[in-house]
Amino acid sequence: MTVRESGVMQDPKSNNPSDGTETAFNIIDGRLIVTLHPKDDDFYFDSLCDDVSFALGKSGCGVLIMDATHLELIDDWDFQRLRRVIDVAALMGTKTIIAGVRPGVAASIVELGCDIGGFSTALNLKSALRFADTEIGP
Amino acid sequence: MTDVIVSSTGTRSTTKDAATLLKQFRITDADLDLVRQFGDKIRPKIDAFVDQFYVWLAEQPFKYEFFMDDAHVQEVRTQQTKYWHDFFDAKIDDDFVETRRHIGRVHAKIELPLDIYMAAMNNCLENCVDVLMADEEPGNERQRTLLAIAKLMHFDEMITADTYSQVTNEVMLEQSKSMIEMSTPVTAIWDDILMLPLVGIIDSKRALDITARVLEEIGRTQSSCFILDISGVAIIDTAVANYLIKITKACRLMGCEPLISGLSPAIAQTIVNLGIDVGTIQTTGNLREALKHAFDHVGMTVTEK
Structure with a gap:
């Protein structure tokens, strides 16, 4: 497994690179990995959709892995935003894997009765990458 | 002078010292003096009182297993006699309160029903009144003595019963906690x-x-x-x-x-x-x-x- 590219990709439309809404991307073996952060403002998930679709288009990755390890809380609104990211990715022909969902987050998503179809899950980043290799292929 | 202790199981209990409790029950030094004076008269009869309690206990329809064998009964009798001697010495300090708390804890541990304890207390109160009525002292003096005894007895019962329920609550909390643990053995x-x-x-x-x-x-x-x-x-x-x-x-x-x-x-x-x-x-x-x-x-x- 080699890290071919890593770093922060910026939307060319954004003139201010440090406005707190930037999203960290890593590309490992052709899988686009997004690390989700505990949201510090209401626009985080909004900008996430733009950032992710932009990065997907630029990199041409067939698999999107969202690492939710740092996410400790989620509400209905946030999950709808996250869903949008997944749906957009699906339209672009990309399969989404969400990795490392915490117990509390999992319980609240189920309690909120959100639609949890259309994406795969994995225990952690490692098993998400393995899952991508075995189930989806290069 | 009040410490609130939150035990590991989450029950709240207030432990007050003797002085605070006495004040709360409005037991004055004069009251304690009266109890002490009366104690001199009643002390020779304490053994007879305790005997009477066991006669009463034998008449009860239920048989509490703790009173089944003689060695235990003898032990309890000794404790009970000491209890009343302490009571009529009327030296109310933190040590006294602690001995009463200890009794509550022991009762909870051996699961002695509170009603037996209360009955024993009542039994003694009745005996005190009998002795007091046979007295030649003036009426109002007798009434004041009676009031002092009653106050002190309630004081005693409160500490013991309070500790008793506290221990029982703790045990119940502990049990419900282990029930939850047991019911989901992942x-x-x-x-x-x-x-x-x-x-x-x-x-x-x-x-x-x-x-x-x-x-x-x-x-x-x-x-x-x-x-x-x-x-x-x-x-x-x-x-x-x-x-x-x-x-x-x-x-x-x-x-x-x-x-x-x-x-x-x-x-x-x-x-x-x-x-x-x-x-x-x-x-x-x-x-x-x-x-x-x-x-x-x-x-x-x-x-x-």
Whole structure:
């Protein structure tokens, strides 16, 4: 497994690179990995959709892995935003894997009765990458 | 002068010192003097009082097992006699309060019903009144003595009963805690395979406990497969099925494959009759099949030696 590219990709439309809404991307073996952060403002998930679709288009990755390890809380609104990211990715022909969902987050998503179809899950980043290799292929 | 102690089990108890309690019960030094004076008269009769209590106890329809063998009875009698001597010495300090708390704790430990203790106290109060009435002292003096004795007796009963209920509450809390622990024994039966055998009745509170415990264990052990065995569940209705579906959904969100095993023919029929959609959840009739699936999922095979 080699890290071919890593770093922060910026939307060319954004003139201010440090406005707190930037999203960290890593590309490992052709899988686009997004690390989700505990949201510090209401626009985080909004900008996430733009950032992710932009990065997907630029990199041409067939698999999107969202690492939710740092996410400790989620509400209905946030999950709808996250869903949008997944749906957009699906339209672009990309399969989404969400990795490392915490117990509390999992319980609240189920309690909120959100639609949890259309994406795969994995225990952690490692098993998400393995899952991508075995189930989806290069 | 009040310390609030929150014990490990979460019960709140106030421990006040002797002076605060005396003030609260409006027991003055004069009252204590009266009790002491009266004590000089009653002290020779204490043994007879204690005897009387055992006569009363023997007349009761129930037999408390602690009073069954003579060695114990002798011990209790000695303690009881000492109790009354202490009482009529009327030296109320923190040590005195502590001895009363100790009695409460001992009563709770041996599960002596409070009514027996209260009856013993009443018995003594009655005897005190009898002695007092036979006295030649002027009427109002006798009344003041009686009031002082009654006050001190209530004081005594309060400390003992308070400690008693405190200990009982702690025991109950401890038990309900271990019940929850016992009712959700999520165990790793193999590397990467968790299992929870469900037994009994599932209500919303228990379903929440189960969900929390299961998710926590998945997070801790990073297991990729979870078997939920429901062969021991008494009733499956729409609500219970919904809880089970929620648990499996949450599992899947964490990246752990849920398997429900132990669907007996009766349960399977109920689920179909109720029209419950179990979706894509993998279900098996017995644990054996579930284990096979689980081994398959984690990429293992069982071979004979």
